[in-house]
Amino acid sequence: MKLKTTIFTMAGCLMLSLTLIHQHLLASNPTRISQAASSYKLTNIPNTVSLKIRQDMAKRLNLKLADVQIVKVDEKIFDSCLNLPARNENCQKIGLKGWVLTVAGGKQRWLYHAVAPQSLHNNFRVNWLQSLPKNISAKAISNSTLLSEPAIGKLRVTSVEPKVWKNNCLELSRTDQRCNSTNTPGWLITLKNAQPNPKEPAQWIYRSDLNGQILELDLIASVGNLSQKTITEILSDAAKRSQIQPSAWKVDQIQTLQWSSYGGDGPSRQITGAVPVRDNVFGWKVLVSSPKQQWVYYATKMGFEFDAPKSVPRYLVNEAIKAASVQTGKSANTFNLHWADQVTWDDTCLGVTINKPACQTIPVPGWRINLMGQGDTSSVLFSFHSRLDQDVRFNGSSPWFPPPVANPGS
Numbered sequence: 001m002k003l004k005t006t007i008f009t010m011a012g013c014l015m016l017s018l019t020l021i022h023q024h025l026l027a028s029n030p031t032r033i034s035q036a037a038s039s040y041k042l043t044n045i046p047n048t049v050s051l052k053i054r055q056d057m058a059k060r061l062n063l064k065l066a067d068v069q070i071v072k073v074d075e076k077i078f079d080s081c082l083n084l085p086a087r088n089e090n091c092q093k094i095g096l097k098g099w100v101l102t103v104a105g106g107k108q109r110w111l112y113h114a115v116a117p118q119s120l121h122n123n124f125r126v127n128w129l130q131s132l133p134k135n136i137s138a139k140a141i142s143n144s145t146l147l148s149e150p151a152i153g154k155l156r157v158t159s160v161e162p163k164v165w166k167n168n169c170l171e172l173s174r175t176d177q178r179c180n181s182t183n184t185p186g187w188l189i190t191l192k193n194a195q196p197n198p199k200e201p202a203q204w205i206y207r208s209d210l211n212g213q214i215l216e217l218d219l220i221a222s223v224g225n226l227s228q229k230t231i232t233e234i235l236s237d238a239a240k241r242s243q244i245q246p247s248a249w250k251v252d253q254i255q256t257l258q259w260s261s262y263g264g265d266g267p268s269r270q271i272t273g274a275v276p277v278r279d280n281v282f283g284w285k286v287l288v289s290s291p292k293q294q295w296v297y298y299a300t301k302m303g304f305e306f307d308a309p310k311s312v313p314r315y316l317v318n319e320a321i322k323a324a325s326v327q328t329g330k331s332a333n334t335f336n337l338h339w340a341d342q343v344t345w346d347d348t349c350l351g352v353t354i355n356k357p358a359c360q361t362i363p364v365p366g367w368r369i370n371l372m373g374q375g376d377t378s379s380v381l382f383s384f385h386s387r388l389d390q391d392v393r394f395n396g397s398s399p400w401f402p403p404p405v406a407n408p409g410s
Contacts, residue, residue: 045073045099046116053112053124057105060162061185061210071109072102082113084125096120100127107211108133128160132187136212140189143217144204147258147280148197155204159190163207170207172216185210198302199281219282220256226284226299234286234297234304241306241342242388243365244290252294253287267298268309270339272403292389312340312367319392320369320384327394330373338372338381338400350385352393366391375399 054068061068076083078098081091098115110131114124137157144155163186165171169179170186191204201222208215231251239246259266260280283300295311297304317337325332345351345366349359364387371382381400386392 045101045114048117049114049123050101053101053103053114056112056124056126057103057108057110061105061108063105068103068105070101071104074100076100076113078113078115080120082115082120082125084113084127126162128162129157132157132160132189133212136187136189136208136215139212139215140191140204140206140208143206143215144191147217148193148200155191155193157189158192158203161188162186163188165207165209168214170209170214170216172207172218184214186214199279199300201282219258223256223258223282223284226254226286230299230304231286234299235288237297237304237306238288238290238293238295241344241365242290242293243344243363244293248290249288250290251286252289253285255285255287256283257285258282267305267307268339306342308340308342308367309337311342312337312369313389316367316386316389316392317369317371320371320382320386323384323392323394324371324373324382328373335371335373335382338370340370341368342366343368345385350387350391350393352385352395354393372400373397 050070054065054070057063058065058068076098078096079091079093080096081089082096082098085091096115096119098113098119101112101114103110103112108131111127112124113127117123140157141155148155165184165186166181167179168182168184169177170184186207186209189206189208191206192202193200196202201224203222205218205221206215207218231254235246235249235251238244238249242249257265258280261269265285266281281300283298286297286299286304288295288297293311293313296307298307299305317340321332321335324330324335343351343366345364347359347361348364350364350366366385366387369384369386369392371384373380373382377399379400380397382397383395384392385395
């Protein structure tokens with residue numbers, strides 16, 4: 001009797017010890033807990049389905065199969081597209097029973113929708129919108145918010161596509177760094193604002209690497225193409241201003257840009273006393289030319305404007321600087337272009353009063369060129385008139401003082 005009691009006591013102690021050891025191992029390794037929980041939940045999923053899903057993620061991320069694990073499973077009812085329709089795909093609401101699986105590999109956690117293979121031939125898809133790491137979506141939204149006008153609606157991620165970029169610049173043109181031809185897995189991300197401001201893109205398209213260390217706005221894809229209607233209107237405006245036949249004008253280059261009152265390659269602006277308000281604008285810089293002219297326009301979705309200071313021929317500005325230097329005896333290096341306007345003079349004297357009786361009254365397209373120079377006590381503005389391509393004439397000078405600041409001390 002004592003022998004039986006001793007045996008039962010030893011067996012009980014052994015079972016208790018094994019239980020405690022098992023609990024200790026699980027507590028010291030949380031992965032085992034998740035795997036244990038996952039294996040419990042995976043009992044209703046065919047092994048072929050779970051294996052193919054793990055193989056799919058391992059292949060996409062170039063990981064070992066052992067490094068990819070299913071960590072969560074939920075039951076779900078799907079349509080024929082697994083609730084993840086491709087573009088222009090017709091989906092049938094047939095109520096397929098299946099699973100939503102959270103699969104972990106490396107730093108990624110992806111969501112898969114799956115059904116049994118006998119239900120659909122292509123029986124699983126990745127929910128890319130829900131698989132994008134949260135830090136990347138937050139970073140893209142934050143960046144777009146900084147670049148946009150005060151938001152009327154709320155920015156949200158509407159589309160995500162996996163990509164393998166052909167270089168570490170994410171296939172974007174860069175002038176500030178050298179791009180290496182290294183395949184870079186990542187994402188193509190689209191954000192939209194339900195009520196976008198007219199000055200901002202209708203959609204924001206970003207490119208990123210897999211973990212969000214690199215995130216770049218795809219400006220060309222976001223802003224889109226300049227309409228042919230606007231291009232035609234710009235060429236018509238150039239022909240009208242220059243009195244050169246429209247067929248002589250052509251578009252040389254269209255560049256997609258983002259600029260603001262604080263910087264960027266945007267339209268020229270005169271000096272004012274007002275403190276600039278940050279005003280981000282998205283649009284296009286359009287270079288047009290005729291045989292003797294090269295002009296610059298800026299366009300947005302709301303219209304276009306001509307940039308005279310960037311269009312006036314540099315040789316005319318240099319001729320004006322040379323004349324101002326001779327007149328004042330100061331070095332040509334002390335003069336610079338302050339502003340320019342494209343104008344149509346009323347006569348062949350170009351608005352200069354000298355020899356007025358000899359002027360022929362006909363419209364003459366040309367430029368008003370203002371140079372800034374330094375006088376004895378203040379800056380001096382020198383005004384010159386010219387035709388479009390020649391005949392620079394001095395039209396006077398006057399002291400120039402910077403305009404008062406509208407809100408000093410702010």
